Amino acid sequence: MRLDQLKSVYGDALIDDPSKVTNPGAYDWFKTKDGTIFGVRNDHLSTNERRLLDLSFIPYAPKSLNRTKKQLLWARLTFNDTPPENTVQLPQSVNLIYFILKKFSNQHRDLESAIHSFFHNAYLTTIWKSSEEGIIVLKKEQDCSGELINLIMSDFYCDLFMLHVHEIAVSSLSRMYADHFSLLNKAQLLYPDQHDFQLIHLLPLMLLDAAQRQKNFDLTKWMTKFSELPHDLIKSVEIFFYHNFNLSTAANELYIHRNSLQYRLDRFYQITGLDPKKFKDALIISLLLDNQRYEQRIKDQ
Amino acid sequence: MASIVLNHIKKRYDNSDAFAVKDFQLEIKDKEFIVLVGPSGCGKSTTLRMIAGLEQISEGELYINDKKINDMAPKDRDIAMVFQNYALYPHMSVYGNMAFGLKIRKLKKSEIDQRVREAAKVLGLEDYLDRKPKALSGGQRQRVALGRAMVRNPQVFLMDEPLSNLDAKLRVQMRSEIAKLHRRLNVTTVYVTHDQTEAMTMADRIVIMKDGEIQQIGTPKEVYNNPANVFVGGFIGAPPMNFVPAIVSEVGVQINDHIISLPAETMDKLHAYIGKSLIVGIRPEDIEYVKSTEETAFTATIDVAELLGSESLLYINFEGNNLIVKIPAEDVRAGDTITLAFKSDKLRFFDSETETLIV
Structure with a gap:
């Protein structure tokens, strides 16, 4: 990605000199490999765009934000x-x-x-x-x-x-x-x-990240299977996990009978081959549900 | 002072199909104390956060004093928030804690001093202004948290489960302190809780929510006596309303072998249901302990009896349905057979399919 390409996308929202602006706090700042510093107005950046710029350039902490000697030292x-x-x-x-x-x-x-x-x-x-x-x-x-x-x-x-x-x-x-x-x-x-x-609580996210970077480990088949599941099945499994595998309290929250929840969990097992009532399967289901939710959020953004 | 209008407000996260809040319609009057109550995930905190401006409104309009504020920055909305935990700076004095929000607004020192001392007086904190939070009791800390909100002289107080972290005794005490404070300050307040007792004891009006939708809006008495549906009947009141399936006949309702005759006026409203099933709702205190055998009475064996002091809770089985009965304390025990009767004017009838109130 080149700076002139970015300029064509962001127009006036991109500034290539911090000294030109009076409100540097309104920009996200980056540095190119050749040392050029540029900023993009933060109200023009989505989370994904910010992440993409973070990966493509070096995030730059402008002096105006890190103003004390100690802040500059730690920022550098x-x-x-x-x-x-x-x-x-x-x-x-x-x-x-x-x-x-x-x-x-x-x-x-x-x-x-x-x-x-x-x-x-x-x-x-x-x-x-x-x-x-x-x-x-x-x-x-x-x-x-x-x-x-x-x-x-x-x-x-x-x-x-x-x-x-x-x-x-x-x-x-x-x-x-x-x-x-x-x-x-x-x-x-x-x-x-x-x-x-x-x-430590974000370990599942780290594991998913690592898994997706493995070329031989493709989650697509699983994610497709999960995306085709009826919403009430997914919700039932999520609530069942939220209630620490307690059928009665989960059924109460879902306003369904305990047996209906049992039926839904069995149905989930029949379709996916993963049994929400077994700890090891539950761990995998939880990871895949997290991944599904995350991909959905990214897609929506 | 402020009135708030939430006009068909909807909240959808990242354009997903599911709405976290669906078509929320409410007019909050100036000086009113409104409580949003419901189980976790019902959308009550999301609604509060939309009023605060921390959450974007997906659809609908939000007005404070007739001014549309959908896109107004949170800091410009003239609101003050109080949260679940005490949210105090541990190394600042009570005075410093109360003054901090005003300092960053660059108010004059004299103005800050006046506001802090006034709030401290109202909250009974005058003697504690130099103390650090760790030298205060839980109740005093929560009062400082209220003071931090009060000194801003906001148009609206937004309180998100402010008493959830307190122990049961302190919660009861703080409940009445907040209610007193509201009467004194007369600031429009939106209060979120999952605790129906808090809602019933503090609110001018209660908004009961489930799955992002308003189930009922009304005074505590209205929602208790006439729940709009089975969910409200079960959620409001402790112990909850009893529900029993029944069939409507020409003269009343039949619960298995037991027939309850109903007044003609009620039967008129149930006319369309004759021969069909519905759900009968009755509050535990509306099942009477009768000593003589009346026409409407029935006998039941007590499964469990709990003496609560001045009252007893009896868990019985009636025609295959588990019921909870609340009666004045009596010398009854598990295994005893007793005679009970429904107060027929207190019976409520709900549609079996929609679970909404018929009469």
């Missing part, structure tokens, strides 16, 4: 793999919270202040990948169990999605950040009601 270390001078002491490992903001109105400094107040002594810095995505760097693990999300929502009137990554070596930040952001982007698409994710 993470996004450009540029280690600081020898005189700067860095910890061996840190805890990270990747975040994506929605409907955020560019109060970056105030948001940093809120995050700092929340984590207090555990806080190192916040680095911005774009005006709506960033990483909170913490010295030690902090349990914030949704409280920060609600604080940010109520003080800044925006939505916040977070991915917690514990004890990551500073030397591997630049290698990991793109995958982690990609994972968080997928997670918030797949589970729009959930705002707080731990890396």
